[in-house]
Amino acid sequence: ACSDGGTGAGEATGEPVEGGTLVYATGDAEPTCLDPHVGGNYPQALISTQYLEPLVGRDASGEIQPWLATDWEVSEDGLTWDLTLAEGITFTDGTPLDAEAVKVNIEHLQDPDTASSTGYLAVEKIAEVEPVDAGHVRFHLSEPDSALLESLSTQWTAIQSPAGIARGTDENCAAPIGTGPFVVTEWVPQQHVLLERNEDYASHGPEADHDGPAHLERIEWRFLPDPATRWAALQSGEVHVIDNPEPEAVVTAEAAGITHIDAPRPGSVNRIELNSSQAPFDDVRVRQAFVLSADVDPGIEALYQGVATRSHSPLSSVEPMAYSDPSLFVTDVAQAERLLDEAGWDEVDDEGYRVRDGERLTVRLPVSTNQSVAAEQALFEQIQANTRAVGFDVVITPLDLSAWYGALAAPEGGGENDYDAVSAPYTKVGPDVLRILYHSDGTVPAPSGYFANLSQVTDPELDALLDEAARITDPDERAELYTEVQRRVLEGYYILPLYDQQNHFLTRGVEGVTTLGTVSTPTFVGARLTS
Amino acid sequence: MSVLRWLLGRLAAAALVAWVVATVVFFALRAAGGDPSEAILGGPGSQASEEAVAQVRAEYALDQPLLVQYLLQLARTVTFRLGDSYARRRPVSELIGDQIGGTLALAALGLLLAWVIALVVATAAVRARGPVARRAVGLLRGAEVVASVTPHFWLGAVLIAVVAGGLGWLPATSSDSSLRSLLLPALTLAVPVAGFLGQVMRDGLEEAHTAPFATTARTRGAGEGSVLWRHSLRHAALPAIALSGWAFGSLLSGAVVVETLFGRPGLGRLLIDATHSRDVPLVIGVVLVIALGYVVVMSVADVLERLVDPRLRGRLEAVRTAPHGEVVS
Amino acid sequence: MSPVLDVAGLTVAFPGVGQVLRGVDLRLEAGRCLAVVGESGAGKSVLARSLVGLAGEGGAPARVSATRLHVAGQDLTAAGERQWRRLRGQDVGFVLQDALQSLDPLRTVGAEVGESLRLQGVSAPERRRRVLEALVRAGLDEPATRAAQRSGEMSGGMRQRALIASAIVSDPALLVADEPTTALDATVASGVLDLLAELRDAGTAVLLVTHDLGAVARLADDVVVLDAGRVVEFGPVDEVLRRPSHDVTRALLAAVPRGSRPGTTPPGGQEVLRAGGLTRRYRLPGGGAVDALDDVDLLVRRGEALGVVGESGSGKSTLARMLVAAEEPDAGQVELLGEPWSGLPERRRRPRRHLVRLVPQDPLASFDPRWTAGKVLTAAVRAAGSDRSPAELLELVRLPQAVLHRRPRAMSGGQRQRLAIARALAADPAVLVLDEPVSALDVTVQAAILDLLVDLQERTGTALVLISHDLAVVRRVCRSVAVMQGGRIVEQGPVEDVWATPQAPVTRALLEAVHPLP
């Protein structure tokens, strides 16, 4: 149904032409800063892919590939990394890409003034950056980090011109300077960002299909929050590419011969995390009962109409180390009932909900209206209806992003820890995301009260496995450890995996659009409008 | 003398509005939870470090007692230095300045369209002769009521799906102030308002058309057209003008929805984003501008009403009764 | 000479209402005035409107037919809208019944008066000249100023004149005036009638619709009496008024207040109300002030009927409000039965409120629209703490018992006035103050109410203060009268003396406005 990096296959398209302006309509929030070092969220990654490039890339098979760094080597103890930088690359302001520039970037990420969040975590273990000579840079780590290259392959650690960074946050946010195929020339808030072609483009990444600058002359990057409007705009030819289409639109598009790119995000899957730190989900039997009665397969099929496929793994299907176990997730209502009885939830009130010690079996499920699309919210409603059959009272509360984080956050950060189940996607390249999501360290809140381990798993054995995996660089051993981690997470019924983090693009009147193998953002290096 | 008093009254109202807005928004958003420093440090869910948070709190005086923060905010509001947006790190006045034009253009065109539609419908209604035409007028009345209760978001979605997506006549999105791109969103805004205005105008027109002065005009030899243009319409316009102040407020409210729907830049969308990110200065700024804009528009409607109706001059306060419920602005 | 108006067999019907005019014949020549009289609802206004093709104005479309319909020399028996429109304004001037609302309040008087000229395509300067001239002819001073004003800035009399100016601006052959004086007080009305007479003498044919027989006697050459859409009598004024041949005509004539109150003057009774040095000043919106009352002394004794007359704005209603303590005077005081009445806190007045009752000018407005007559009376009885029953009160004012369940809105004007009086009587008041109790009623009803008042006083002995602008009305009911002007009492004494030998110029003017019937 889909084609990675597909060319306009079905639709009777015209001839590809050089130049022209491509209009991209995004449904993601408009970044408040175009520099992904600041904060660090997916919308920033999406747009910065066009003008900033990371040190390394990753191909479709999950293999790390050279990009701004052509070669790398790690010491025996895993504490020293030597990187060789590509030669003759300059930033679009003319500043050369050298070891000093890399040092400035890492320090920029680590500077509290930058207020970096995602990138800061990625380079947390880099203790010192040592420019060996212009073309070589050495990272000294505080402890071994097997995920370092994966971390460095994301847009959140992309390399910018030191001169650009030196301008200060405000200016750099408005127009970061990188090595990418396009340059930010204008940003009209709430309207668009204009990206002009970088005529001297030379730092081609793994996805580039030709040398030299991009075919397109310009990209108009528009913010169009309403999915129905985005779809209508694509249909009427006002825009060439849209992201975050509704499943409906994808199905209709495929029938109409509009190109569909399905590029699931790396890192974790979309799943419902069950808060194991408090009743009722502090009991594995209750968690299992919930999972066994949720019966999500028919819902996913109906709601997504084949656009999303069911997952049985904590990791995205694009992660080579993903481990699945469908046998754990078969629907078994009778077994669920039995488990609840065993766990002491053996009474039923007049409305049909289970009760224990006079307390109802309530599951509070806050839903972020910004992060969960309509189909997903509908799926939650189905889960609500299905689990009700065995006596769960699922209370779905739609919240705006701030309130949602507020509901999740730990009391220390002013939050309420007010959830029993939640779906919080997490995008990161590589299996190291497991450490963030399931290591007990992940229950320690940041000053804001935010913490990533929302199932609140605190399992010393799991911690040990994760720590070990983070140190070990041997791919096979690493894979083995991560498989074990995933098995424990699945068997503990901490999560109910749903499907990959959906990341779809529809394109019309353009060909050669591909997505990066890292965080699956689209690149327009090889794209051409078709007349 | 009375003009001066009127002006002073308006200014007092504006000052009061400013104070209330600043107070309400400030405390509302602070009560809403979520530390403002989050908004500053890359939005909700940020994992900014301890140092970064401390630094920001000091910089924005967030470490001061709440009352001090409130007074600071009040001082900024009173002096119209609205401060910097937390999330966008740009002066609020600049952000609003960038967006206000688009919203005003949209609301103005919406109001204009509403007036045109209402006028056409109302005049058609009073000029209808014969049973078929009367029946059509009956239907029109129904249509007015239905129009007045049609939710913007739904109307807009239907228009986008049909006119833009299906027929491809007009763009689905609206990014600039060209007529082509403004038409659909403005129409979306205009239809419900036109429903209200149309009802009011038709009532007024029917009343004026049978008033003794209209009969007198006929006894002087005036034709129906002449009676309409020279007499009845002015009378019918009066309540509609009074209502337009309210309508403008409703259009601004509608803009929040319509701008999001059509992907138009503007104050409405700015406000939603700002609220979602708990960007206190920005929310105060936008709400303030909208509220003051409303005061201004009401004043303009007042003046217009007085221009059309000399009877109102000298009277300080005209009793305006918007058709009801609709008073949701 | 061919008549300006020649109508035969004019029939007008409204769907759902039926025939309103049934074969009316009319004839009117240039330089003459034809009056159309009849009771309310007889079809006078419909007749007038039919003459300009606007019979169905303001309601359902009318079905009009006539065997002959000649107006200003044109045959309009089968005329279309276009032909009618040419006639209107140009050949026929029309003064509508609702004079106060017949000028568009949003347009200047100049624009209104000049409208028919504009429709005829008269150039602007020429138009202005003729508008000013018409305003002068209509008896308005400062025509240029008036032309720039709007109707809201003018008094009732001025509006009526402006309306007449708009009707005569293009020198029509026929002027139709529908009740041109009802809204005006006596002296102003008199001036308007003079104006119409002048126009008639200048050669305009005038069709005057009215229920004021005095005006008919003074102005008309011929008179047509309408009853239920039929002409029941037609002839020269003198003849019809002197020797009425039809019952309707006779009833109309009988109703005109004439003569003085029968019976003898009762001996001076106990003092009921005494007002001394009453002064009240109102501030006007544009700055400045008006003395509505200026040092007024008044004495009302038990069993007495005192009339208060004066032109509009002379302070009559203000005086009434002071007497019933609805308002405090700026200076002076009112005493009730020898004890202080004005200047007390309301709390102390309340126990004696039942002694004084006001029958307001507009009775309809004084009833809660949601209350039935029965409820109105029950409440009044309870407030007064009396033991009368509503049925008894209705009896007193000769209202049928069926009225008890009706709301005031569903009653006729006369019935409402009676109800207001009944309500006032609930308390057995020592004094009853009536503010213009009959000015809004048509003559026959008016006569009945006046008779009722005389009768009531005879039976109950309540003191009456009757306020009116019509000396003839006061003479019917009262034995003494006070004449007011500019907030002062300028003349006071027995009615017959004042009637016979008026002293103050206002009194003379008021008397002149009362036109004796032949």
Next chain:
Amino acid sequence: MREAAERLGATRLVRSLGPSGLVSGAVVLLVLLAAVWPDLLAPGDPTAVAPARAYLPPGEGGLLGTDASGRDVWTRVVHGAGQSLGVGAAATAIGLALGVVLGFGAALGPRWLDGLLSRIIEVLFALPSLVLALLLVAVLGAGVGPSVLAVGAATAPGYARILRARAQSVARSPYVGAARLEGVGAPRAFVRHVLPNTVWPLVALATLGVGQAIVWVSALSYLGLGALPPSPEWGAMLNASRLHITTSWWLTVAPGLAITVTAAALTLLGRRLSAVAPA
């Protein structure tokens, strides 16, 4: 006797409502029936999901088809009536209550109070309802409660203004004057005249207001601030259906019609009632 009189009043009301008023009345009654006794019209469970029966058009999928989760649209619309109507009524009640306090206070209180309350009314007017709603929802979280509160607060100044004018004109009317001259005290005059004569128009206003409020609360659903799932509140249903307009039109027609027809009927009925009301 009294009964007969009352019946007379009822028939008079019916007659004066006219055809449009009667049709609207019938619609409102039907919606009320659905609200009070939904199982009579649609006995099913509005939240029962059946993914296998998703997106069935009317006919195949019951009277009005099925939605994304295979739930029966007719059942949902019927069961949603209670909440939607309740939402409208609650918002209107809040608006009216606030409006009564502000309006009566301004009209009947001392001058300074009138000045103060009038300013408050003006300020409330100046805050567009959605802005108010956004703020409230930010504080209280999403859901029907805050939306209702917001719409209520937003409608209050309108009611207040009308009530103030109305109460003032009644309080200054000749009939209240007449009562006072009869020796009736101020509180009694208020209870007997002012209150009843402002309440009747209130009924008409409220009817109108409920329809409006339903629409406004539904608008909040679009901003994600409306009813909580899986409630079949019409606004939430309409908003969810928006994305399927081109593919599953029936999803949008049912709640769309429910909202507009109910609101229009309430509006028409309100207008007729205010026309019938004694001035």
